[in-house]
Amino acid sequence: MKSEPNEFSLDDLRNSPDGTACWDGVRNYQARNFMRDDMKVGDQMFYYHSRIAPVGIVGVAEIVREGYPDHTAFDPDDPHFDPKSDPDNPRWFMVDVRFVKAFSRCLTLTELKACEALEGMMVTRRGQRLSVQPVTPEEWKTVLRLADA
DNA sequence: GCCAACGTTGGC
DNA sequence: GCCAACGTTGGC
Numbered sequence: 001m002k003s004e005p006n007e008f009s010l011d012d013l014r015n016s017p018d019g020t021a022c023w024d025g026v027r028n029y030q031a032r033n034f035m036r037d038d039m040k041v042g043d044q045m046f047y048y049h050s051r052i053a054p055v056g057i058v059g060v061a062e063i064v065r066e067g068y069p070d071h072t073a074f075d076p077d078d079p080h081f082d083p084k085s086d087p088d089n090p091r092w093f094m095v096d097v098r099f100v101k102a103f104s105r106c107l108t109l110t111e112l113k114a115c116e117a118l119e120g121m122m123v124t125r126r127g128q129r130l131s132v133q134p135v136t137p138e139e140w141k142t143v144l145r146l147a148d149a
Numbered sequence: 150g151c152c153a154a155c156g157t158t159g160g161c
Numbered sequence: 162g163c164c165a166a167c168g169t170t171g172g173c
Contacts, residue, residue: 002171027169028156051171109172127154129170 001061001097002050002131010047010059010102019099020064024072025080027092031132036067036093038134044100046135046143048123056108057143065096103147117142 001023003009013021026032039045043063049055069090072078085091113124122133135143 004171030156053173055172127171129155131170 001045001133002048004051005049006052009049010061010099013047013061013097014099014102016099020096022065022070022096023094024070026070026094026131027080027082028131031130032091032093034132034134035095039063039066039095041066044140045097046140049106050131054106054108056106056110056112057103057147058106059102060100061097062100063095064098067093067095070094105147107143107147111146112143115142115146 008021013019023035026035041063045061045063046057047059047061048057069087070080070085070092072080073082073085073090073092074087075081076083080092082091109123112118112121118124118139121135121139122128122130
């Protein structure tokens with residue numbers, strides 16, 4: 001899951017009450033579907049810092065609450081307000097995530113791209129903007145191994 | 150800050 | 162339902 005560190009960094013998550021926060025503001029249907037339909041309590045995720053260098057995976061978090069309506073879509077004062085999301089039929093969903101660990105360093109996108117085993121990983125593909133992406137078990141292990149190296 | 154890639158919107 | 166125009170994302 002991607003986040004711009006100046007918006008909400010892994011440290012921000014760690015410093016949140018109980019290391020837990022809701023992953024609000026996602027306004028892409030594919031990303032929403034992953035959160036609404038596929039993510040289960042106990043699932044782990046990589047925390048990816050986008051936009052601001054060094055760009056890459058900085059740690060691990062886990063899902064502690066499964067998909068539920070993103071209330072920020074209902075709030076006209078919220079930057080992620082979406083008038084088309086009806087509280088009776090919510091368009092956008094989010095999950096709650098809890099801090100698990102920070103890598104000793106940022107595993108940069110450059111490194112991920114340089115790793116042969118991660119050639120098929122979504123985040124290494126050109127033009128891939130999706131902010132919530134699936135990771136295969138093999139990719140998961142490979143990334144953890146790189147992070148420990 | 151640039152701009153390529155992508156997703157969404159809306160006229161037809 | 163096509164597709165041009167537009168807005169956004171995100172690496173660089």
